[in-house]
Amino acid sequence: MECPFCLEDFNEEALVCKDCGRDLRLVRPLINENLTLVALIEELQIQIDRARAAVDRATAPITYWSIHIAIYLIAPISLLLAAHFLSLLSLIYHRSICALRP
Numbered sequence: 001m002e003c004p005f006c007l008e009d010f011n012e013e014a015l016v017c018k019d020c021g022r023d024l025r026l027v028r029p030l031i032n033e034n035l036t037l038v039a040l041i042e043e044l045q046i047q048i049d050r051a052r053a054a055v056d057r058a059t060a061p062i063t064y065w066s067i068h069i070a071i072y073l074i075a076p077i078s079l080l081l082a083a084h085f086l087s088l089l090s091l092i093y094h095r096s097i098c099a100l101r102p
Contacts, residue, residue: 001031 003010004027006020015025057064 001035004031 001010001012002008003017003020003022003024005022006017008017008019010017010019010024016023
């Protein structure tokens with residue numbers, strides 16, 4: 001946890017900040033409430049993202065699925081084809097060099 005006065009880390013059982021010497025007993029409930037609220041905000045943000053994705057799927061399914069197909073299917077397949085093509089070129093190049101050697 002961080003001291004709200006000097007922003008230094010302190011032990012959770014500490015009664016006084018070791019750096020600034022201020023009493024932490026008064027602000028500990030506020031710090032705990034802030035941590036709870038931050039966790040709640042993160043959970044709500046996840047729920048908002050899921051809801052937006054569901055709305056996108058429902059309102060524009062063709063656009064949604066075409067983007068996801070392009071990202072998750074076409075891009076990896078094209079990268080695999082490019083890798084195979086490059087390995088084939090490398091094999092042909094090495095065979096032509098070996099054929100030229102006497």
